[in-house]
Amino acid sequence: MKPLSIKDIAKKANVSITTVSFILNGKAEKMRISQEMILKVEKIIQELGFKPNQVARSLRTGTTKTIGLIVEDISNPFFAAIARLIEDKAYKHGYKIIYSSTENDLEKAKGLIRMFKTRQVDGYIIVPVTGLEEEIQDLLNNNTPVVVFDRSLPGLDVNSVLVDCAAGTYAAVESLIKQGKKNIAFVTVDVDVQQIKDRYAGYMNALKDSGIKASKKLHQLIPFSSTPDETAGLLKNFFTKNAEIDAVLFATNYLAVRGLFCFKELNKTLNGDFKVISYDDHDIFKLHSPEISAVDQPIDEIAENVISLILKDLAADHTLEKAPFNQVLLKSRLISR
């Protein structure tokens, strides 16, 4: 059966479609429709069990109670855990989350913002990709609530929830130096955002402050687009070639997991002469023998701040004034295992 339309209601009530529309839109009084007529139409609406078309309603009210969440990769446990927490918290406030991954692909990220615009989400939570500045600025210019997290883009005045990455890797390298490590390697990903650069800066500064000369040889970059096999090949080659390495800091947890697979294959004994630390924690590091140290990012706090900022922004009346933006910088914590 075809769903009932406004036309059916109008016919049954013997009034114009416009009248029904005004009543459905809550504009009846403004449009001077009589109280009697309003009651009559509302009764028919109830009798016929009419449900206004949701898209039409969205067009009318302008809100969809939906927030678009754009992350790097939903299969990464860091993003998956945050997505789940954000979803839980948003749901309690009557918002649904729809998410999608950019895989650090700018064109895909742009496409996702276009899609979410089409779907008319009320606000955006974005793990940005370099090059997305214009799209985000457009959203902001239209007074659309936006919160970015995990990383920022230079020159954008936008709500953000970030972690002090440089302090995290600094503390990790400092602890390795205190344990007498001299040839500390740094394995990172080629994602061009400040937060990944900061992780490198923290590593470099910790070496410098201890008077250790950094060696380019001990700095390995893994393309984000690498398959697990390609990553395994690069890591195996790197650690075999540089036998002097006595400790390694991985800039992300997924790289550290790939590293553990590599060390297993190479039969490398860990945490004695060769110490491993991951930036970002993972259940694997807690269950591994030996346990693997990690710089823990405050996942709960990140999710909590992201959702509070977006809800605050969604509740604000942007017609009155431009909302001030908030930048939250959280601390990471070195967990020595």
Place this chain on the structure above:
Amino acid sequence: MKPLSIKDIAKKANVSITTVSFILNGKAEKMRISQEMILKVEKIIQELGFKPNQVARSLRTGTTKTIGLIVEDISNPFFAAIARLIEDKAYKHGYKIIYSSTENDLEKAKGLIRMFKTRQVDGYIIVPVTGLEEEIQDLLNNNTPVVVFDRSLPGLDVNSVLVDCAAGTYAAVESLIKQGKKNIAFVTVDVDVQQIKDRYAGYMNALKDSGIKASKKLHQLIPFSSTPDETAGLLKNFFTKNAEIDAVLFATNYLAVRGLFCFKELNKTLNGDFKVISYDDHDIFKLHSPEISAVDQPIDEIAENVISLILKDLAADHTLEKAPFNQVLLKSRLISR
């Protein structure tokens, strides 16, 4: 600046809004609007740089090139990995995926389907929850493409991609019995779907076929809604109380991971007198010492079949005939480590 509306175009062209709308909708000729008028309005549209409202366009064309993916819990590595694969494959075919988690909550699942309807997704990929039959049947009645995976709902004629769970747990328990295990425990979750019951049935049948009497005592149910701490408490109690257990099969990988945390706390030596198998694999099991055996579900094949079925259904002309539904049953594989 307010975006241009159809009204602005109509005013500038000195025609009615309806005329502009017909031209935008490609209905001008049908509505006998003159060629001259069409050209005039199109020129104005071009001059003013008018972009038709995307929602309005969706209403018109009826497609959004978007597929809604509803999983149990996006932070579970099984669903996260499949979501990522589905997203990759869909993207290559010009479709975007938007996803959300039900957390096995029926009301939330219903709400998500309503939301995706509002967002006018072209098709649905659903990990169903018991009680969702009517909503899915409604979609099917409207010729909306639907594929369910991981589990099915009785009485629904719908495209599905499932794994033969009972065969998987049967093989796991059989291998434990061959290793001389006598008191094999089964730890499962209270999700009321056939596939979880099948995992139990496989366990029971393997015991029966070997003439081992099943004991209720060795069957532990963990509520899906339990926190990690609650799960830890239940597991610790279960394994402490039943010291005779010499092997355990976990019905899901996330329960097995919680189990590993529990055994670590209890200082239990694994894979000698006490053997652990997980239904569903996980990186943790490969990196754990000792390595943990698992019944591996074919994640790639699941994603591949799901996306082929939905694309086939999206491409079909449902006005001609009702599409036949396909049910794909995949095999799992015991990986003994």
